[in-house]
Amino acid sequence: MADTYTTIQGDMWDSVAYKLYGDELKMTELIAANPQYATTVVFSAGVVLKVPQISALTSVIVPPWKQ
Numbered sequence: 001m002a003d004t005y006t007t008i009q010g011d012m013w014d015s016v017a018y019k020l021y022g023d024e025l026k027m028t029e030l031i032a033a034n035p036q037y038a039t040t041v042v043f044s045a046g047v048v049l050k051v052p053q054i055s056a057l058t059s060v061i062v063p064p065w066k067q
Contacts, residue, residue, distance in 0.1 A: 005051050007043040016043075020051055029054055 005020060017027040031038050033052040040047075 003051055005049045007045060007047040007049065009043075009045040011043040011047075012041065016049065021054060026054060 005016060007016065013027040013030060014024040017030055018024050020026070020030075029052055030049065033050045037043075037047065037049070
C-alpha cells in the first residue's frame, strides 16, 4: 500500500478509507494521521494525505450476520 494518497475532486474521508482499506470505518485512522485536514468534509483535487498502515487486528467485532 502507498504511504500517501492524492485526492480527486469530491473525495470524502469515508470514500478514501473505502478505496484504501475496503472499510469506511477506517476513516478515523486517516483523520488522525492528517489532523491538518480534520475539518475538511469534501476534498478538492490534489490534496496529499498520509496513509497509515493499519493492522488487521484493529478491526471491530463483526456482527454474526456479517461473518
